[in-house]
Amino acid sequence: xxxxxxxxxxxxxxxxxxxxxxxxxxxxxxxxxSSAPIEDIKATTSTAASxxxxxxxxxxxxxxxxxxxxxxxxxxEHFNSDYMESDKYPRATFKGKINEKVDITKxxxxxxxxxxDLTVHGVTQKRTIPGNVTVxxxxxxxxxxxxxxxxxxxxxIPRLVFHNIAESIKMNVSATYTLSK
Numbered sequence: 001x002x003x004x005x006x007x008x009x010x011x012x013x014x015x016x017x018x019x020x021x022x023x024x025x026x027x028x029x030x031x032x033x034s035s036a037p038i039e040d041i042k043a044t045t046s047t048a049a050s051x052x053x054x055x056x057x058x059x060x061x062x063x064x065x066x067x068x069x070x071x072x073x074x075x076x077e078h079f080n081s082d083y084m085e086s087d088k089y090p091r092a093t094f095k096g097k098i099n100e101k102v103d104i105t106k107x108x109x110x111x112x113x114x115x116x117d118l119t120v121h122g123v124t125q126k127r128t129i130p131g132n133v134t135v136x137x138x139x140x141x142x143x144x145x146x147x148x149x150x151x152x153x154x155x156x157i158p159r160l161v162f163h164n165i166a167e168s169i170k171m172n173v174s175a176t177y178t179l180s181k
């Protein structure tokens with residue numbers, strides 16, 4: 001996990017100019033939810049890493065696919081081996097930029113959109129994702145809820161279990177950042 005944070009910080013520092021401020025989150029929460037006629041599927045992880053450059057609006061996330069935990073062990077096993085192929089595609093990433101100006105010096109909440117590249121299952125898609133940035137007492141928190149279509153990332157759902165898994169998965173992300181040194 002530590003090496004992923006270092007990679008994210010290195011990526012952000014390439015475009016970092018003097019005086020810019022980097023914030024990092026090593027324990028972002030990500031949950032996924034799939035509602036289907038036979039069974040709802042939900043999983044969570046709290047080990048995603050993220051870096052935010054407050055001066056440029058650049059934002060990056062990385063999460064290990066195998067870190068998602070399910071209520072049912074068999075569901076987790078199928079998620080990793082049959083659908084996400086986490087041995088072959090171990091991480092999902094997002095690299096983009098917040099489109100709106102966020103004033104991190106003042107408490108408040110700002111609705112934002114982030115445009116960038118979402119890579120899941122080895123397939124990169126250009127996305128604009130809605131979110132919210134909240135500043136309270138100098139602490140920056142970002143949240144987002146968005147949908148990911150399995151077909152967009154070549155995640156195949158066999159016809160046999162088509163009624164068990166939805167074609168789109170709801171993602172919820174929450175990250176609290178601290179000033180990176």
